[in-house]
Amino acid sequence: MSCLPASRLRELFDGVRLIFPLLLGTIPFAILYGSLAIDAGLTPAQAQGMSLLVFAGAAQFVAVTLLTGGASAAVLLSTTLVINLRHLLYSAALQPHVRHLRSRWRMLLAFWLTDEAFAVAQQRYARVDASPYKHWFFMGAAMAMYLNWQAFTLAGILFGQRVPNLADWGLDFAMLATFIGIVVPMLRNRPSLAAALVAGSVSLACQELPYQLGLLVAALAGIASAVLLERHGGQRLSGEGAQ
Structure with missing residues (x-):
C-alpha cells in the first residue's frame, strides 16, 4: 500500500477518517450480534462466517432471531432479502460514479456497501473536484467498516456470554443513533x-x-x-x- 501514489492514499485515509465516528456507533451492535448468534445455537465459526460473508447487520440480527424461533429457510431468506432491498437504491445512486471502474472494483465495492459506507461515499462524490480517485475514498470507508464489524463480532462471540443479560442493555440504541447521524446531514x-x-x-x-x-x-x-x-x-x- 505504501507504493500507492499520494493522491490515492490520501483518498483512502480520508475515507477511513470520515467514517470513523460511524464505526463507534456500530461497535455495540456488532458485539450484541456476536453474543445473540451464539445464544441462537450457532457455532463461533458460523457466527463469524455470517459476518464475513453476509456483512449486513440488520439482516444478520433478523436471521438470528428467525433461527431462534425455528423459522424455515424460505422465510429466513425472503425476510432478509426484503430488508436488504434498500441496497438496490444505494447502488442506483452510486452507479453513475462507479460505472467507469473495472468489474473487480465494482464487485468489491458492492460487497462492502453498507448504510454507513454509502453515506460517506455519497458525500464525497457530491463534492465537485477533479480527483479521479474518489473510489479509493469509498474503499477506505467500506474497508474500515468491514474490519470493524469483524473485530467486534468476534468480541461478542468470545466475551458476550460472560456479560449477564447483554441483550437487555439497550445496545441496539447505538445503531439507531448512528442511523440518525447518517440521515440528518443528507x-x-x-x-x-x-x-x-x-x-x-x-x-x-x-x-x-x-x-x-x-x-x-x-x-x-x-x-x-x-x-x-x-x-x-x-x-x-x-x-x-x-x-
Missing part, C-alpha cells in the same frame, strides 16, 4: 426531508406487517414522495434554489 432539500418524514411515518404505521415488509413499503412511500416533490420543483432548504 436532508439538504425539501424532497429528501419529505422522503425521510414519510418513510419514518409509514414504517411506524406498518411495523406489524410480516417479514419486515413495512421497511419496503416505507422505502417506496418515501421515494414516491420525493419524486413528486422533485417534479414540482423542490428547492434546497438553505434557500439556494431561490437565488
Whole structure:
C-alpha cells in the first residue's frame, strides 16, 4: 500500500477518517450480534462466517432471531432479502460514479456497501473536484467498516456470554443513533426531508406487517414522495434554489 501514489492514499485515509465516528456507533451492535448468534445455537465459526460473508447487520440480527424461533429457510431468506432491498437504491445512486471502474472494483465495492459506507461515499462524490480517485475514498470507508464489524463480532462471540443479560442493555440504541447521524446531514432539500418524514411515518404505521415488509413499503412511500416533490420543483432548504 505504501507504493500507492499520494493522491490515492490520501483518498483512502480520508475515507477511513470520515467514517470513523460511524464505526463507534456500530461497535455495540456488532458485539450484541456476536453474543445473540451464539445464544441462537450457532457455532463461533458460523457466527463469524455470517459476518464475513453476509456483512449486513440488520439482516444478520433478523436471521438470528428467525433461527431462534425455528423459522424455515424460505422465510429466513425472503425476510432478509426484503430488508436488504434498500441496497438496490444505494447502488442506483452510486452507479453513475462507479460505472467507469473495472468489474473487480465494482464487485468489491458492492460487497462492502453498507448504510454507513454509502453515506460517506455519497458525500464525497457530491463534492465537485477533479480527483479521479474518489473510489479509493469509498474503499477506505467500506474497508474500515468491514474490519470493524469483524473485530467486534468476534468480541461478542468470545466475551458476550460472560456479560449477564447483554441483550437487555439497550445496545441496539447505538445503531439507531448512528442511523440518525447518517440521515440528518443528507436532508439538504425539501424532497429528501419529505422522503425521510414519510418513510419514518409509514414504517411506524406498518411495523406489524410480516417479514419486515413495512421497511419496503416505507422505502417506496418515501421515494414516491420525493419524486413528486422533485417534479414540482423542490428547492434546497438553505434557500439556494431561490437565488
